[in-house]
Amino acid sequence: MAKAMKIAIIDDEMDMRQSISQWLALSGYDTETFASAEDALKGIGPDYPGVVVSDIRMPGMDGMAFLKRLMSQDSALPVIMITGHGDVPMAVEAMRVGAFDFLEKPFDPERMTDLAKRATQRRRLVLDARLLRRELSDGGQIMQKFIGASQPMERLREDILDLGQADGHVLIDGETGTGKTLAAHALHAVGARAAKPFVVVACAAFAEEELGRRLFDGDAEAGLLPAVEQARGGTLCLEDVEALSPQLQARLLTVINDQGTPAETRIVAVSNLQEQGKTSEDALRPDLFYRLAAMRITVPPLRARGEDILQLFTRLSQQFAEEYGCEAPEVTAQEAAQLLQAPWPGNVRQLINVAERAVLQNRRGSGTIASLLMAESDAAEPVMTTEGKPLKEYVEAFERMLIDNTMRRHKGAISAVMDELCLPRRTLNEKMAKYGLQRADYL
Incomplete structure (x- = not known):
């Protein structure tokens, strides 16, 4: 059973942080409170096992400065900002810097619970991916994760070992829950890029503008590089690649075309289409699909x-x-x-x-x-x-x-x-x- 994610609550008003803490604790979260951003930074590190809820207007280090510090040490940490009346422009700026979302006082507690649920789900995915990368520092370890002596699994292991040595882009498809992202990690771990960065972007987790920023634009002010730069020389894994809008598909194709052959950064696209009769070929523009699917792995269903x-x-x-x-x-x-x-x-x-x-x-x-x-x-x-x-x-x-x-x-x-x-x-x-x-x- 998954352990409850932590939620750090930062607000200089004791009544506010206690009421938020009590509400979220009743919703099943493990909360901790801080009266200032300075105190919170002592307990929130790069792999903090949860999310952050912070007021914007605080004495000393304010919410914006606090957010930038958090983003500089862990850009994937979800931070929910709480704003007072008239602070919405500041909240929009916080979103640009990297905030997960914001709530305007007075806010509906149910809205807070909904945001906490979505933020913790995203955080769990990020932390799981990081743990997997640490566990699977070499290809031998990751291949041990593919348990089974059935023919489909033998074929999958052979495909991973073969394509892992190649440089071309790869499309991994299969049903939900089969281990497609694990296969992407394995491709990276058994190949020549194993010592280079492995960057995962969950395309379905962000709105189009935010996804474009994370993939291609970055944020110079916050010191955040775009994913295509973070993964340079290594592998960029795009989960739910079918969620890319036509505009973002075009930008990805441009990145691929500009790299030439062999590709400086390998793209491993993971498709998770669950609609009956629909495939990644239906969801992606043809020229992008054929660039990504030059090499293809299908992870077998459990049955x-x-x-x-x-x-x-x-x-x-x-x-x-x-x-x-x-x-x-x-x-x-x-x-x-x-x-x-x-x-x-x-x-x-x-x-x-x-x-x-x-x-x-x-x-x-x-x-x-x-x-x-x-x-x-x-x-x-x-x-x-x-x-x-x-x-x-x-x-x-x-x-x-x-x-x-x-x-x-x-x-x-x-x-x-x-x-x-x-x-x-x-x-x-x-x-x-x-x-x-x-x-x-x-x-």
């Missing part, structure tokens, strides 16, 4: 990955069990079949959610995986795919999961595994070899 589903579920449930200090749920043969048959419209992201909820259910001693799948589908019965699989595939997938779980539980103690599964040593060794399980991984 096409076979027994990878059980392997992922096992790994995720064990991780959540460690986090919550409890046991991971035991998966029955029927539940394994249901996991394999579910359509997974939310893909890996949905599987993560189901695994976490399964661990929480197990901690309470109630609930089943089948009930979680029913809740996910909003149906009276678990929704299953229409594509049947041979019984042999279900049996082998469950058998692999059972041996894997037992080996983990006994930390690789072969005798204990043999006793629990009632298997002779030779049979256990043969099955482990068949499923690619190594005793050393459990010690």
